[in-house]
Amino acid sequence: MKLNKEIREKIDNYFSNITSEQLCEIAVKKYGFTIDNDIDIENQPFIVISSVYYTSKNIGIKSDNNSTLPFAA
Amino acid sequence: MTYSFKGYHGTNVVSAELIIKSNFEKSIGDSEWLGDGVYFFVTGISSKPEELAKKWSIVQAWDKAKKEYKYREYCVIKSDIEVEEDNFLDLTTEDGIEVLNYIYESLEKKLDRLKKKLIYIDGLLINLARGEGILPIDVVKGNFYIKFANERINKINLRTPNCTICTVFDTDKNIIGSTIVRTGDIKDETE
Numbered sequence: 001m002k003l004n005k006e007i008r009e010k011i012d013n014y015f016s017n018i019t020s021e022q023l024c025e026i027a028v029k030k031y032g033f034t035i036d037n038d039i040d041i042e043n044q045p046f047i048v049i050s051s052v053y054y055t056s057k058n059i060g061i062k063s064d065n066n067s068t069l070p071f072a073a
Numbered sequence: 074m075t076y077s078f079k080g081y082h083g084t085n086v087v088s089a090e091l092i093i094k095s096n097f098e099k100s101i102g103d104s105e106w107l108g109d110g111v112y113f114f115v116t117g118i119s120s121k122p123e124e125l126a127k128k129w130s131i132v133q134a135w136d137k138a139k140k141e142y143k144y145r146e147y148c149v150i151k152s153d154i155e156v157e158e159d160n161f162l163d164l165t166t167e168d169g170i171e172v173l174n175y176i177y178e179s180l181e182k183k184l185d186r187l188k189k190k191l192i193y194i195d196g197l198l199i200n201l202a203r204g205e206g207i208l209p210i211d212v213v214k215g216n217f218y219i220k221f222a223n224e225r226i227n228k229i230n231l232r233t234p235n236c237t238i239c240t241v242f243d244t245d246k247n248i249i250g251s252t253i254v255r256t257g258d259i260k261d262e263t264e
Contacts, residue, residue: 001162003171003207007208014207020186027180027191031201036190 074158076212080113080239081122081165081254082150089148090252097244106197107213109239111248113152114234117165117218117237118216123149123254125236128221142259147220149255152248154241156212162199164215165237176202203242211227211247214239 001007015023026050084092092098093228097111105112114122114129130147163169176198183189203210216234223229241247 001159001172001208001210002168003175007172008175009181011175011202014205015183018183020183023183023193024187024189025199026205027184027197031197031204033191033194033197033201036192061194068193 075155076158076161077153077155078115079122080115080152080154080241081126082111082113082152083126083133084148084150085134085144086146086148086256087144089150089256092150093106093251093253097241097248099242099244100240105196105240106217107212107215107238107240108196108203108242110213110242111201111244112238112240113154115154115214115237115239117214118234122237123151123220125219126150127257127262129219131262132221132225134259140196144257146203147255147257147259147262148253150251151254152237152241152251154212154247156240156241156247160209160211162208162210162213164195164213169214172208172237173198176207211243212239212241 017025028035082092082097093185099111101109115126116122117127126149127147130149134142134147134248136143162172164173173195177193180191180198180201181193197258199210199213204249214237218234219233219238220229220237224231
């Protein structure tokens with residue numbers, strides 16, 4: 001079987017004579033397809049619900065000579 | 074053009090005798106790789122489909138929950154398969170893959186209007202194409218990675234296909250004849 005003109009037309013013919021709603025129902029109820037409910041967060045707008053601002057006073061690492069913990073690279 | 078090839082089906086002795094007397098029982102469900110039908114190992118990326126069918130029957134015998142074999146005797150059936158080119162979807166070739174992709178793309182495009190996405194599975198696409206009369210698909214062939222006993226015991230999960238399988242939807246139409254070609258004790262193969 002090759003994707004020649006005849007095969008392409010058969011496939012096109014089916015999909016142009018069915019509504020999206022009918023197709024979805026058939027796919028799920030008759031053939032067992034499942035709907036992908038994963039939400040695609042890519043390119044979705046985010047709503048800012050709160051912001052915390054840090055000033056230069058907050059930044060710094062307390063270090064003393066007794067500390068044996070190495071700094072991460 | 075008519076394609077003819079041999080398919081090997083691994084099962085147990087009791088089922089094999091029933092198959093020879095009456096007919097094969099179809100595998101049906103959404104986990105079937107190439108859609109509904111009877112599954113066979115065929116020559117393709119492996120030249121030993123009979124051996125693969127034997128290994129498959131041994132894997133199928135193992136009851137994981139009870140940790141015992143459901144049957145002791147494996148059996149391999151050889152079937153002569155014939156199919157017309159227009160009814161044969163060969164997913165080991167670029168031509169076949171293009172057909173499947175076109176069905177998938179058309180379905181996805183149509184459902185895009187509903188802002189719905191389906192989880193697409195090869196077997197379900199094939200079932201839909203056949204069941205809705207879109208294409209007269211009788212036999213489908215594809216390359217897969219199947220985990221036999223060694224792969225399961227040693228947890229080997231490669232992606233490289235290790236066998237070629239085919240499914241026959243209507244055995245009365247496409248299977249010309251079947252014979253039992255090998256039987257044996259699973260114990261001899263596993264111990």
